Amino acid sequence: AGPSRAQGLRPALAHVRADAFARRYLPLVALIGLFAGSYQTLIPVLASERFGDAARYTGLFFGCAGAGALLSGLMLASRQAQRLRTLLGAAPWACVLALVLVALGGFLGHVPLAGVGFFALGLSMTFCATSTNALLQQGSPPALRGGMVGLYSMAYQGTMPLGHLIAGQLSSRVGVQWAFLCAAAAVAAGTL
Numbered sequence: 254a255g256p257s258r259a260q261g262l263r264p265a266l267a268h269v270r271a272d273a274f275a276r277r278y279l280p281l282v283a284l285i286g287l288f289a290g291s292y293q294t295l296i297p298v299l300a301s302e303r304f305g306d307a308a309r310y311t312g313l314f315f316g317c318a319g320a321g322a323l324l325s326g327l328m329l330a331s332r333q334a335q336r337l338r339t340l341l342g343a344a345p346w347a348c349v350l351a352l353v354l355v356a357l358g359g360f361l362g363h364v365p366l367a368g369v370g371f372f373a374l375g376l377s378m379t380f381c382a383t384s385t386n387a388l389l390q391q392g393s394p395p396a397l398r399g400g401m402v403g404l405y406s407m408a409y410q411g412t413m414p415l416g417h418l419i420a421g422q423l424s425s426r427v428g429v430q431w432a433f434l435c436a437a438a439a440v441a442a443g444t445l
Contacts, residue, residue, distance in 0.1 A: 265400025268393055275392065275401075278385045281345055283408035284443040288436040289348050289378055290413040291420030292318070292355070292371070298429045299367070303359045310364065317368045321375030329383055341388070344381035345444040351377055352437035359430035382409050 269275040296318075300310035351373035358367025386405050393401045423432040 262400050262403060265393070265397050265404050268397050268401070269404065272392060275389055278341075279389070279404060279408050281444065282382055282385050282405065283412050284440055285345060285348055285378060285381055286409040287412040287416040287419070288439040288443075289352060289374065289416075290409075291416040291436060292352075292374055292433075294417040294420050295424055295429055295432055296371075298424050299355070299359050299433075302429055303362060304364060304367075313364070313368060314371045317371035318375035321372040321377075322379040323375075325376045325379035325383065329380065329387075341381065341384045344377050344384070345440060347373060347377035348381065349437045349441045349444070352433050352440065356430045356433035356437065359433065 269279055293315075296314045297307055297311045300314060301307035304310045351370050354370030354373060355367050356370075358364065358370055386402075386409075389401050389405055390398050420432050420436065423435055427435070
């Protein structure tokens with residue numbers, strides 16, 4: 254069979270405008286990609302400037318975020334995944350809290366607090382992004398799935414490079430802890 258006329262981004266955009274879930278969560282994923290995803294740029298700065306050992310704490314903090322992401326993946330792959338998806342509305346707020354914990358850990362020079370924040374950040378970002386992607390695809394007609402995947406990728410992964418630039422500029426101007434707090438404020442404002 255030839256390609257469907259419904260394929261492409263225009264029909265997918267029309268579906269996003271018509272679908273309440275997509276209209277709410279696609280911009281939210283973009284916001285999280287833009288502001289929370291920038292933690293990857295800031296970890297080495299935080300490790301070096303606030304904790305005095307870039308190699309040791311960069312590895313530790315990335316490990317904490319990775320452990321949170323792994324737990325999120327296991328949760329979503331479990332038999333309880335349908336119930337866990339009801340928590341999607343709380344995931345952006347968990348992301349905000351995680352960014353605040355990281356900032357407080359930096360202000361206080363408290364490694365365990367920052368580590369817990371990175372764990373929660375990896376968990377909440379992965380949960381929000383993966384759940385949103387799955388639910389967007391489940392809720393769209395088969396002919397629109399390719400376009401929906403494209404929109405999702407642009408929203409989440411496409412905003413991260415710009416977020417890294419913003420985070421780097423903020424960090425150099427106001428300090429790394431304040432950059433994390435600004436990211437938390439941006440995600441909170443967008444979630445509201």
